[in-house]
Amino acid sequence: MPFEVKTIAESQAKQKKPDSVIKKEEAERVLTALRKGDTVILLDEAGQSMGSRDFAGFLQKTMNAGPKRIVFVIGGPRGLHYKLKNNADKVLSLSAMTFSHQLVRLLFAEQLYRALTILKGIPYHND
Secondary structure, eight states: OOOOOOOOOOOOOSSOOOHHHHHHHHHHHHHHHOOTTEEEEEEEEEEEEOOHHHHHHHHHHHHHTOOSEEEEEEOBTTBOOHHHHHHOSEEEESOSSOOOHHHHHHHHHHHHHHHHHHHHTOTTOOO
C-alpha cells in the first residue's frame, strides 16, 4: 500500500510561548495539511489501547470504509491540541507510557507493518 511520512514543523520556541499556544499553532498546521475525505487517527497516550490483531482488524475495517487517505497523527513534544482531538475519527494509544514523538514514529511504523503482515497472512506476528 502507498505510504508517506510527512513531518509538520514544530513551533519554534525563539520567543517564550505557553504550551497551549504552541499546541494550537501545531494543530492549525496539521489541520491545514489534511484533505477532505481523510480519516484522521491520532496517536495519544490517552487513546484507546489495542493489541496487534485488534489493530489489524481496525485497520482493515477502516480501509474497507473507503477513505481517500488514512492519516495517522503523532503530536509534538507538548502533546495534541483539543482542536485535533475534536476533529479526529479515532484516538489510539501505543502505550500508557509517554514516549518522545521521534520514538513513536518508529514504534508506530513497526506496528503498522505488523498489522499489514497479519492482514496479508505473512508470518511475522507471533501470538
